[in-house]
Amino acid sequence: MDIYIFLFYLSITLLAGFVFGKLAELARVPEITGYIIAGVFLGPSIFNVLSFEALGSFDIITNFVLGIIAYQIGTELWMPKVRKSGKSIVTITSVQAIATALIVFGVIYLIDGRLWLALTLSAIATATAPAPIMVIVKKLRAKGPVTNTVIPVVGIDDMFGVIIFGLFTAIAVATIGNEALSIHNAVIEPVIEVLLSVGVGSAFGLLLGFVSRFFIHRLPKTEKYIAYLVFSLSSVLLAVFIAHTYHLSMILTPMMIGMVFTNFIKKEPFEIQGAALSNFSGPLIIIFFTLAGAQLSLSVLKSAGFIAVLYIVFRTIGKIGGAYLGAVMAKSPKVVRNATGFCLLPQGGVEIGMLVAVSSIFPSGEAIFIKTIVLAGILFFEIVGPIIFKFTLEKVGESRLTEHHQEAVITDVKQLQEA
Template sequence: MNTLLVLSISLLCGLLTAKLLNRFKLPSVTGYLIAGLFLGPSIFNIIPAEICTDIEYISEFALGIIAFNIGGSFELSYVKKLGKSIIILTLIQALGTAIIVFLVINFITHDLVFSLLIGAISSATAPAATLLVIKEFKAKGPLTDTLLAVVALDDMVCLFIFSISTAIAKVITANTFNIKEAFFTPLLEICSSIILGIFIGFLILSIIKHTKHANDSLVIVLGTILLGCGVAKHLHLSPLLTCMCSGVFIANLYSEKKKLYRQVEFVTPPIYILFFTFAGIGLDISVLSKLGILGLAYILSRTLGKIIGSYIGSLISKSPKVVKKYIGFGLLPQAGVAIGLAMIVMLEFPEFGKELSNIVMGAVLIYEIIGPILTRIILYKAKEIDPNKKSINKTKTISMNH
């Protein structure tokens, strides 16, 4: 099957499946994954998984855009408004989740690298599901405000945790583990990725100031995201961290940033559809069924980590009682960023990447169904939901890119 045929089938089937599932109030990302599942070797084998590997640059480009958009939400003025308590809560719940999942999975597998990476991925939370429920039910109050702030920062924290974990994992798998290598090498990779990201952001800003047309600005941004991904990959740095730092740079120094990010979001849906559909094609149901205990352990330990980590973070940050009691249940949804990180593991650590990817994507399907329901329940119990909105049946569907 030629590449153009693969792209057309993946794009159209991904979109149509998502629209079909939207009627049942399921998120679009679930539709893309299921479309890939049916197209791939697990069910109909219309598109062999090897073909998606040959065009993996699309997935890498999509990840770069996702990271760039995450960085774009990190404005210093916004962070200052949130206050220290929100930052403390976000850091502790993310780190707490990663640590608990790492300990549980390592206890079962005795595989340090595998546990380290899946623990880092577990800290990611998908903001779109939470935002969907809050907007639909017109929720207002301290729990709602805290949820909105934490999900806005959570993916950025996750990317830092993942970058550190990946760098350490590379040192361990290279069989050169010592104290110097364990700390210096990851630190050098992370700092170099940040510096490269700042340079790419500066490059975007320098060129874009001299452009008069919106289309030119869009081409410059997409081109430099590709440049950042390519250079980072060539230098064995983190493309995700590089693109995220570029996004942070633009968000804080470009006066027309909102207009620019809207332009980027306008052209990226086809790339996202292909990315998630390819991820579904790579999902091996037979492997997932054999890893039932490990998959269940991941879901339970991540759920426990979010709840315990959020509670401890709420205590330390002196959050309101309603936040301490419920916020962990509102941070369970997981989607695009987690899948993207799992795809990176498949590329960087092929010896167990397939196994990890199946666990993460299986968990995503579950979390994307139960997550919005739990969010609605806690907002109702916290008495922050509009009393006139009794059912989730009228929820408007939106694209779950994160």
């Protein structure tokens, strides 16, 4: 695509997403939902302003923004805070992932009877999209036991998702072609992917920490903001490049950079780099979710059929019930037991990556059928998931975006304008 046409599409995407986001906010639903709906209107399903061919040109931007979001998840995993509830987080994550996989597998295999389909859908059902969760947490300035549980659970959940997906799809492919099951493909490859992603991300995080401690720390305060922004973005760009080139996790690699880095620095530089990245990423977040909406096809709903309904209903039951059971086993507070599962419904980022893998490892007929069902699920969970998540945080009283905060923000803006 010509670069200037690309810039035209980019401007339309940004403006449409912003306008629909504000309309969504007026309707008291998350801005993310507005971005996604704007994308649906721009995409092939309705006006076809962004064709499937045009959308392919945006891959580098979507991967970059996904890297930034994963990095921000990592920066929230401050070990003294995580350590207090580390055991409960691992318990909740593992139980909800296993419960979701088993419930979706059992229902679809019992009703449909195709082992390969039940295995693949149950593996994809375990993953949770981190992007809408982080954006809504930042938007609401959410704090509290549910927020402190959900953020690390989402990060660790993707590790479980990658491993379960590798294991289940290897078995599924073997059942289709009557091939011998390869332990290397089923277990070793996904484990190596996770370990390398963690290792590479940790190395970059250490490097960024050393740069902060021995270089940026010495700069004048006025120069630290841009320095942290430059080094953070450079680290994310390198992580995305390495993850893409060497087939590592596009989420785990930058997430580990953020986690290691945030545990290497003091509170002041942490707050500076967090503010710098949040201010920079605002327009990119709008583009990311508007493009995600444009990739959704409304026609998928017609062809996905009853299996898609089963996938949506029983993934929801697995996430909510599994998180509740895990929280009970971990002896978590009542509010965490009751609310966490409702916060784990969004899908969209990791799952789309899994569908790319499905296209390459399954015969075309089976791959198309799987993608049709999962895309119907993504369409539902991308729109409904953020609404339920926002409502849950507000219901448990962890949203800090009260009228007082809104007035404070308006006052700050006016003071800046007058300065």
